[in-house]
Amino acid sequence: MSLVVDIEKRLGTFTLQVAFQSGEGTLGLLGPSGSGKSMTLRCIAGIERPDCGRIILDGVTLFDSRRRIDLPPQKRRVGYLFQNYALFPHMTVAQNILCGLCREPDRRKRKARLQEAVSMMRLEGLEQLRPPQLSGGQAQRVALARILVNQPNLLMLDEPFSALDSQLRDQLQLQTKALLARFGKPALLVTHSRDEAYHLCSQIAVTDQGRILTLKDTKALFADPGSIQAARLTGCKNIAPARKTGTYEVEVPAWGIRLSTARPVEDEVCAVGIRAHYFNAKSAQNLYPVHFTGQMEEPFEHILQFRYQGQSPAAPDLWWRIPKDRRPQTLPDALGVAPANVLLLSGQAPAQPELHPD
């Protein structure tokens, strides 16, 4: 039960160059749009052909440019859930699912497995409807049923929740998580949402501009993203260039402060990140005077914008996120950060202090 991908494909000025291995469990491909996530899935499915490299699933070579192997999509046994679900609009739900059973020659078995899938995905009563008559959640369940009856060796989900409204999204994420756990074979999830990736994936590969920057266990990635792009994609709001000034200390000129760190600072560190949740008025460490410049209110949290006293005028405001019930009556004069929460980042140095993403 493993997937090995090592491919390269050139598309105009864009070059896709990804290499990773994945076992059981769900690997998330997290990256901004246009970073090559979907293209990677299409290469694995056999819809697009890489210029060179190889793809091996469960010991079966799906693609190998050296050995001139390029299995057609029909023979790859890869389940691909498209962003728009790609249900056949002129067929009923039952006919759609039967398309996934096209490899089963026995008519009675086909019927039995159709019934099985219908009850497993809770599609009773919808069998005779056509896709335009289904809700977004139902359409996704039909598409998943159609894929699962096909018994694929790999499941690939391409932005599976992007077509749904937010309330339905949370509900379906829980169902999808259970489904992925039952599937028991490798799965890939393409997303640009860090929340989706965090919920559903055991490992995450951060992609940017056609490359994989980091591949780590989900929790490890959020605790130590390692690169500026990964920090940004995992939702780190405050990022600024930094330089090493001691074994456990970096200087952040844009903010006019020095931060002590929990880990020894490596030489290639060129920036620091501090997640908006991790500022603390009561912390004694990395405590520096600040003044507040604005605030945004969310349903359950406040986002307070502030600047350090010696902050360079070009650097944007920093963000502090705090639950409403924990917000102090009077805003503090200084904020600190635990050394363990100072993210040490390498990668392309930002020319200017980072603007807030999103």
Added chain:
Amino acid sequence: MDWYPLWNSLRIAGISCVLVFFLGILAAYYAARLPRWIKGLLDVVLTLPMVLPPTVCGYFLLLLFGSRRPLGLFLSQFGIRFVMTWYGGILAAAVVAFPLMYRTARGAFESFDQTLAYSGQTLGLSNTYIFWRIRMPACRQGILAGTVLAFARALGEYGATSMLIGYTPGKTATISTTVYQLWRTNDEAGAFVWVMVNLAISAAVLLVVNLMERRSGTGVRQ
């Protein structure tokens, strides 16, 4: 009254419509996947019969298939002669009607959601199945429209037909050539009958199309 022109017109239009249906779809399907510059070139060549006067098309057909031209001579060895025969009318009608089928089918294929074909492939459906059972039904409206246009055009073909097969009563006469012939020979009443026949056929075709569209409109919304 001699009903031969009706029968001849219907078989010429019918057969050429079937031919054009398959050829047009084939050309549209492959043209949609060609590199852009070849597609542009092919487009011009395949669409020319639509913008040229039918008599010019007839002229070119005579150049190709005339009894003293190489291709005409070659075919006559097998007993095939397109000049002054009823089945020459099929050739003339097909050439003129082809661009209508080709262009509407190509438009339909180009707006087809390619992920439907991809998902069919990953599910293990054969490419033939995907073409006939997924792509064609999804493009049904455009293809149906093209077929109807092609049939109507083939039925009303006059210019290329009269150039290639002329007018021989009981042999190559079609409705449109008959109308002209009768009018020319001052048989106004005869011409009127054939005009009414033509009107009736056209109205019937449009009615059938409307019914088909309404029926397919209930199940599937595009």
